[in-house]
Amino acid sequence: MKHVSFKISTLLISTLFAQNAIASGYHFGTQSVGAQSTANAAAAEAADASTIFSNPAGLTKLDGRGEFTISGNLVFPSIKYGEAKGTYYNSTVPVTGSDSGKITEVTFAPHMYGAYKLNDKVTLGLGMYIPFGSKTEYDENSVLRYNINKLGLTTIAIEPAIAYQATPQHSFGAGLIGQYSQAELRKYADWGASGTNPLLRQGHSDGRGDVKGNDWGFGYHLGWMFDVNDRVRVGVNYRSKVEHNLKGTAKWDAVGSAVNGSTPTSALLQKVIQSPTSQTVVTPFGSTTGRGYVPSEKASVKIVTPESLSVHGMYRATDKVNLFGDITWTRHSRFNKAELMFENEKQVAGGTRSNKTVITPNWRDTYKVAVGGSYQYSEPLQLRAGIAFDQSPIKTSQDRLNTMPDANRIWYSVGARYTHKKNHVFETAFTYVDIKDSDFKAEQSTGSDVDSKGATSARFKTYASILGMQYTYRF
Template identity: 30%
Template sequence: MNKHSLTLIIAAALAAVSASAGASGYRFGSQSVSSQGTAEANGAEAADPSTIFANPAGLSRLEGRQLQGGVTALVPHSTFNDSGSTRFTGGRTGGLTSQDDYAPEAVAAPSLYYSQKINDQWTAGFGMFVPYGTNLSYDWNWSGRYALTNIKLTAITLNPSVAFKVNERHSFGFGIDAEFMKASLGQGVDVPGSIIAAQATGTGVVLARQIAALGGNPALLGTAGDAHASVEGKDWGYGFNIGYLYQPAEGTRFGVAYRSSIKHELRGGAIWDFSTITSDQVVNRVVQAASHHVNSAALVELRTPETLSLNGYHEFNSQWAGMADLTWTRNSRMQNIDIQFLGTTSGDEVIRQQWKNTWRFALGTNYKLNENVTLRGGIAHDQAPINGVALRHAALPDADRNQLSFGANWKLSPQSSIDVAYSYLDFKDATGNYTNLCRPGLETCTGNGETTRGTWRTHMQLLGLAYNYKF
């Protein structure tokens, strides 16, 4: 096997993080608790500093100084059932054919926003939020282990912003996005399949002689298990977001918001562990040398897709308000991903991604119960960027999803209030039939050559809580 198969797989995972502000993929609407209560339909409402994320032009509507701090707990439930995963040799991968505990019980995503009115025309603000993330940990002996055993992706965005109010009808906003991304991933290495292939071609005899010459026990080749590899990468990337808010009449607003793509150069390294494939370290060292797996640096260059959102808000009367949001994401930027191997003579590796552009549509409403309590609700449909079952990988077993949300704002005093929100996300069944087009032993490409077949079923609950204070 070539030394790059793990890095190839992490490139797939890191490419998937390009799911951006309004898309599916690794993004679950945890950037604002007040927005979550309307299923993220309130981009034109501009009720608090979290408008920095949805539309920075909304800052122009905020008075004085305002602070919002929140946290959203993501509670997923996912299962996987295998339907015939195979090695590159054509035989079954073996291992566990079902998984029901590979997603964490809960993950917390914090957010922090601040706004300050400078004068009648200018307002400044700052946002900090988690744009996306994932944390999957399959059993190391599951049937899809040659594609993935674990992945953890964390990202955080710092978003200083400013808004300019032209007059009562027109406002513009602009923000800088500084985004930190870090990912780690693990993968099984198909040593048993490689040995089977070597024995079939006659090269297994040479391997056995090398082991015997070094004092090892070549008979253990027949019982060798998987090796394992892990990799990490991290980077800062920079972009911008702009927004426009139009108010034709009091209580009616329309917004347009754009968030740019961000270029990332994720640098890290791969670590390969062959120490447990047998009980004989001589055998392990010889097998690793034959596989050409060595620790090495890696670089993955990617560019996240931009998003464009159109939204509206209208107050029907003193109690009821309606809102809508339509967001387009240019996921088609994510085609094949090139992986560079720094400090080696190996060429780039390629993984098939081929994402498609997606749409997200949300409808929401506010109901003012009394002077202190406002109730919220919303529904949304979110398309997944995955372009068919043959391109659905275990690192991102995503599918189209529907969202139902409820929320409320409760004023504790003239200066302070709390927001609460609950969302239920239901995903379509996600069938995968992903084949790594490379196989062990080839020098021109990298991969375990496995095919992971099965169906993922997922639903998720989001619980949000935020505190707001006006100075």
């Protein structure tokens, strides 16, 4: 039963670092089409108001009195899993169900930015972007259903920012990040894993948990840009951690034939399972306590999204060619333990009681290296391209979650920018994300918290394509 809990943690916790995530860990990966076209190497370019995300100091580099930028990304993920295997808790009997499949859930992510120059020194900005986002759903009879069956995450960040031109060469920027996250999870639990009632047959006594939660979290953002000379610009960008205490509701339904049938026995079993452990239930076989999987209860989990530090640069090689580079470090090791707390104590696998689920993903800090360039083909048309290596925070297959077959990846990006009468800028980009094949292995649950899975494993082949469109109006 823990799996509902386990996965809500994963979902909420990982902020849903799910399978639609296109950057390592649980980052969405692109918040600007102009940046996407160079594999996110062009943070030092500060070409439009989306610099609020990549480096707020870049607001001072914008032309004109003000501008606004609107963009959207369509993400086409492909997650194929196969050779999936699982056993019931404390058993060698294999879990029945589908052992392979393909997950393709198209995701749309919009982003909006605005900037306004108060004077020659100070520029204000406001951004709304998607830092995290995913949606993943397995077949309901998947062999992996006791790990997780469905998850989705929507995260929206709103960032007011200010930039100051201290000298002709040095600019500084700062932003306040307000981050709203909403997550949903569907998880199956084997109520027969407790072993306390012979009528609860494994594989026929499944319960399904649906969990939803949301929260606001806050952080800050700092940036610096230095124009070394007319050809070289460098910058540093720091995004702080954001703490979340996601609170929501967990709803439990009996779905297995042994607990959701039309017989009096099924009704009695369901009543016992879905009554609080503090409540005594009278049965024809004697009195017993409830198992704690009440139809509806509160649930919460605390998570910390990691801070990151990036160093980037731009070199104007010729009047037509610009070269870009970026190195980003992310403190993913903050996600090393998470606890999902339930309102009610439950009798869990092994016959013990618990009101929480604990996961220890043991993530590591990561780095991303990106290089790119642009070529001014004509006065209105600029061609752009880039490549990036994005390291995964997952070290071994035992640390990987089936909700996120994350692995090292390489970004290949191309794009174009077309400027019409200096006031209208249209951009498009296409990216192919090549993700390394990965394995997933999970040990049987310990029986000390809300979890009922046996040993499970699977293999994943994953890639993603991203199509981006962007429009900027300058005034």
